[in-house]
Amino acid sequence: MPAPSRLMFRIDFNKLRFLVCDDNPHMRRILRTLLHSFGTREVHEAEEGATALEMYSHYVPDIVITDWSMPIFDGLELTQMIRQPGSSGNPYVPIIMLTGHSEKRRVTIARDAGVTEFLAKPISAKALYQRILSVVANPRPFIKTKTYFGPDRRRNTTAKYIGPERRNGGDVEILQQPSLLDKARSSS
C-alpha cells in the first residue's frame, strides 16, 4: 500500500511584488539576484528610506525588505512610517529587516518598531526564502495599543507574562511560532 503523500506548498514568486531598500549597491544586487532566481518579476529598489517610502506608496509592494543602517532615513524609521494605522498606504505589509546588526537588543528594537521578520546578515538563499515563506503562508494578526501597532509580538506559550506591556482584557492568545530572536539565531 503506498504511503500517503505529504502536501507540499510553494510560493508563486511571480505573483509577488517586492520593494528592496539598502544603501549598499552590492547588497541590492545580491537581493535582486536571489529574488529573480526565486521567480519574482517585480523588484523595486531604493537606496534610502525616504525614496523607499515614496516607492512604497507608488508601487504598493506585497513585501518590503529593508536594511537597518542607512544615511538620513534608516530602515527602522521606514518601518515606523509604514506602520501608521491611519495611513493611506498598506500599514499591514510584511517587512523583513535584513541587517548586519547581530545583537539581541537590536532584534527587540526592530520587533517593537513593527518589523515582521528579522534576518541577520550574512544572507543566504535559504534563510531569505524561509522568511518570505513565513510572511506569505503564516501572516500574524496585528495588535494596536496606545504605544504599538504591528504584527503580534507574542510567540511563546507562557500565559504568565507580567511585563509593562501586558495586555488586559480577553484571553491570552498564543502563537505557536519561534521568536524573531530564535529565528535570527538559526538564520544560516
Added chain:
Amino acid sequence: MKRSQPPVLDIQSFADHHIITQPNPLRAAVRQIDPRDADDPVARAEQALAGLSGEFQSWMETECERLAAAHETMKLQGVTAATRNELFRAAHDIKGDAATFGFPTAAAAAESLCRIIEHAPDLAAVPSGLIAHHINAIQAIIREKAGVDTTGMAGELSRKLRGVADEYLTAVNRDRPEHLDAILAPSIVPGR
C-alpha cells in the same frame, strides 16, 4: 498580486488593545505542488549567487576603499557625527557583506571595528592604532585572498584584534553597564 479593494478587517477590541486580523492577502501566491516536483528555488538562487562570485573580490575592494576613505576623512576633520557615522556604516557594510562574498574573517574584523565605534565612550580617545590596525587587517585579508590560502592566519588576526578591542571596551565601559552588557552579550549570528 492583483490589487483590488482594501481587505475586510476583523477587529476584536479589548480593554487596552485591538487584535486586527485580515484575510491573508498573499494567499494566492501559495500553491500546492506535487511532491515529485523537482524544482528547487533555493538551489536555483544559490546557483545564481555563485554566478556572481567572480565579482565579489572587486566588490570587497570597493568596500575597503570606502572604509579607508572614511577613516582618512575622520583623521582630517576629526570625530564628528558625520565622520563617525560614515566610518560606522562602511565597517558595518563589510561586517554584513563580507561573509556572503567569501571573506568571513574580514567580516569578523569589521564587526570588531563596529563595536569600537559603537561602544567607545569617546571615539577621539581610542588609541589611534586600534582603528588603523582593524582597517589594515581588513584590507590585507581582502588583498591576499587571491593569493595563498590565508584563512588560518586571517582568522587568527581577526581573533587577536577582537581580543584587544574587547579588552579596551570592557575597561572604558566599566561604569556604563548598558554598554558592558552589550559588549559581553553573545552574537545572535552562529559562529560569531
